Amino acid sequence: MYTKKVYKTTDMIKWTRFETLFFIIFSTIIVSIYFFFDLHWLKIPWTPIALIGTAVAFVIGFQNNSAYGRIWEARKIWGGIVNTSRTFGMFVQDMITNEHALEKQTDKALKKEIKTLTYRHIAWMNALRHSMRAHKPWETVMMEKANQDWSKMMQPPEWKTKLEDDLKPYLSYEDMNYVLSKNNKQTALLYLQSHHLRNLKEKGIIWEFAFLNLETVVQELFTLQxxxxxxxxxxxxxxxxxxxxYFMWVFVMVLPLAIVPQFAEIGLEISSINATVGKFFMWLAIPFYVAVAWIFHTMEKIGRTGENPFEGSANDIPISTIARGIEIDLRQNLGETNDEIPEQHPVIYDTQM
Structure with a gap:
């Protein structure tokens, strides 16, 4: 447990290393100016700094709460997709029967219908996760250097494969052409599901009450989508x-002009007791400034990272893992062997994708 905590702390330090280095260099320059050029008149009173810091803290707190709310809502949505998918798989297997069929079907034909509907649902999940990973102009977190370094070590599967390749194993040639001709491919797949269920109902393979229940599940999938x-x-x-x-950066840039003079004044008081310690005391402003600036910047960065829970960063919702887990459940319940079913995506650096 201790090793894991150290690893996570090291991870955070590495994630913010470029900004931390900037804070160290910047504060060292300010202290050097004070120390070597004796510019003690260059300072800002604490009152405006405190007002700015308070405002920034409130806005950062609001941003983090809102970002966490978006992440948590996304997790609940995909949790709903898990439950509804399992319900759909169960309904399809139990409600497609010859009990009310106008023309009796063989067991092989019924199993084929069940497999087609189940596989099309898996295709829907693949289309939805690809859509969620598509880049949007406002998604800029992965453009930062630290996040780019992380993406070199692990990437979502959607960045490595094309949607067409992920759909091909689950759709017929006709369905594939139909879906690829639409802008919203996941919606097209749910339309196909509804049309297929209606055809089965018209043949009596699905009883009318069962049809209504299955359509309700498809409606819920539309809602979650x-x-x-x-x-x-x-x-x-x-x-x-x-x-x-911008407010955060204004705060951390003007903060040394209040901290360094304060430490210089304390140093003058100490000089009456110990001249050497008093002379160099202002250099302690560097670690204190770095600590404060790092906290404000890191909290703001955490909020920005959580704004878009499908962008593809390490802290996003693991929709690839969730979708693959549903696929494994559905295909196992179809009676397929583990050799036929793809394995779950690996956990890389304690992170699901």
């Missing part, structure tokens, strides 16, 4: 995110 698309397509309000970023 729409909720997921809402988070993806509506960003965290940019005036909050952008201005907060």
């Amino acid at each position: 729409g909720k997921s698309e809402r988070i993806k397509n509506f960003p965290y309000p940019r005036h909050f995110a952008t201005l907060n970023h």
Whole structure:
């Protein structure tokens, strides 16, 4: 447990290493100016600094709460997809029968219908996760150097494969052409599901009451898809995110002009007791400034990272793992062997994708 905590702390330090280095260099320059050029008149009173810091802290707190709310809502949506998918798989297997069929079907034909509907549902999940991983103009977290370094070590599967390749094993030639001709491919797949269920109902393979239940499940899938698309397509309000970023940087840039003179004054008081310690005391402003600036910047960075829970960063919702888990459940319940079913995506650096 201790090793894991150290690893996580080291991870955070590595994630913010470029900003931390900047804070060290910047504060060292300010202290050097004070120390070597005796510019003790260059200072800002604590009152405006405190007001700015308080405002920035409130906005950062609001941003982090909102970002966490978006992440948690996305997780609940995909948790709903898990439950509804299992329900759909169960309904399809138990409600497609010859009990009310106008023309009796063989067991092989019924199993084929069940497999077609189940595989099309897996294709729907693949289309939805690819849609969620598609880049949006406001998704800029992965453009930062630290996050780019992380993406070299691990990438979501959607960045490595094409949608067509992920759909091909689950769709017929006709369905594939139909889906690829539409802009919203996941919606097209649910339309196909509904049309297929209606045809089975007209043949009596699905009883009318069972048809209504299956259509209700498809309706719920539409609802969950729409909720997921809402988070993806509506960003965290940019005036909050952008201005907060600028406010944070204004605060950390002017903060040394209040901290360093304060430490210089304390050093003068200490000089009456110990001249050497008093002379160099202001250099302690560097670690104190770095600590404060690092906290404000890191909290703001955490908020920015959590704004878009499908962007592909390490802290996003692991929709690839969730979708693969549902696929494994559905295909195992179809009676397929583990050799036929793809393995779950690996956990890399304690992170699911």
